[in-house]
Every structure is written in C-alpha cells, then in structure tokens.
C-alpha cells in the first residue's frame with residue numbers, strides 16, 4: 362500500500378483503563394481521526410489481539426483504520442491495515458517481507474541521520490519527538506519544529522509530527538512540510554475526546 366495523502370491525524374492510545382482504550386478509539390474515530398494506533402507495552406498478545414479486533418469493528422463505520430504498534434505477529438494475525446515500528450523494533454525491510462505488501466508500514470525517525478536508512482517498503486514516517494513528553498518516558502532528544510522541517514525536507518515520504526504536539530503546532534508543522542499529526546495526550550486527556558479530535562482536525566485543515 363502506498364499513500365500519497367495519508368489521513369492527517371493519527372490518534373495513539375494511552376494505556377489506560379479510564380477512559381478505556383476502546384472508548385478512546387471510539388471517540389477519536391467519531392471525531393474524524395483517520396488512523397487509530399493501538400499502543401500498549403504490557404498487555405498480553407492474546408488480549409491485545411482481541412482488543413485490536415474489537416477496535417477495528419468499532420471504528421470501521423467511521424472510515425478509520427487501525428495501526429498496530431510494535432507487534433508484528435499480532436498485526437498479521439488480526440489483519441490490521443497498518444503497523445508502526447520504531448528504530449529499535451527490527452529491520453524495516455525484513456518486517457515488510459513478513460507483513461506482505463498490503464499492510465501500511467510506518468517507521469519512527471528521530472534524527473536526520475535515520476533518513477538514509479529508510480528502506481523501500483516504508484509508507485510513512487513518525488517524526489519526533491517534537492517536544493519532551495511524559496507519554497513516552499524513553500523518548501529520544503526532542504527535535505523541535507526546526508528538526509522536523511529538516512527531516513521532512515530529506516524525504517518524499519509523508520511525515521507525521523509526534524511528541525507533545527497539540528493544535529497550537531498544526532500551522533507550523535504544516536509549513537514545515539508535515540503531512541499531519543500523531544498524538545496521545547492531546548486527545549486522551551481532553552475532557553471530551555471526540556470534540557478534541559474534531560478541533561485538532563479542523564485546525565489542521567484550516568492551517
């Protein structure tokens with residue numbers, strides 16, 4: 362799958378019981394997020410797979426698609442539309458061979474040097490962190506919007522900005538050549554997740 366224009370908003374789950382990951386995904390899909398990434402570091406694979414299936418069914422009517430974070434075998438097992446991997450998650454070329462050609466593959470890029478090593482078969486890049494964020498305690502050094510612009514200028518692949526990003530960053534990221542935003546807390550911690558999603562999306566569209 363190659364996407365020239367990927368949906369401009371990816372919601373990534375916060376590993377929380379309240380609101381539940383299913384409720385987070387439902388609200389984000391209703392609000393218009395085109396991609397919903399299921400990310401949980403410790404849930405057993407069987408539970409993760411069951412939740413992934415449930416989320417796929419719930420978000421389908423809203424035209425949103427599921428990305429699985431990290432778990433290659435689960436992504437294959439549940440037939441997820443997409444998989445997101447990072448620099449430490451394995452060789453992207455090998456992973457592309459494993460998942461076949463039909464699944465969207467996203468890769469994290471944290472610094473300009475990573476661009477040289479992006480193989481064919483990667484469809485989009487998650488670029489950041491833009492800012493320090495508590496949502497990923499082991500994140501790499503923040504690159505700011507300037508670092509994002511540099512990386513986006515080095516690749517034809519669509520780049521989603523990630524890491525502490527809110528609607529206040531939409532215009533600057535768009536000017537920097539970004540294809541969209543990937544967020545956890547800007548949606549998961551909002552008083553109304555659906556409204557927050559819609560506002561982010563509208564801000565991006567109008568930026």
Ligand SMILES: Cc1ncc(COP(=O)(O)OP(=O)(O)O)c(N)n1
Nearest residue numbers: 445446447448469487488521523543
């Ligand atoms: C869209 C998007 N971009 C970057 C990441 C980060 O992936 P990774 O570096 O593998 O870190 P973890 O999310 O696995 O902690 C992402 N998940 N999504």
Ligand SMILES: Cc1ncsc1CCOP(=O)(O)O
Nearest residue numbers: 494496497524525544545546
């Ligand atoms: C998964 C991930 N990868 C880089 S930063 C980050 C967390 C993004 O969460 P938030 O939008 O709350 O900063």
Ligand SMILES: [Mg+2]
Nearest residue numbers: 431446447450
């Ligand atoms: Mg990862």
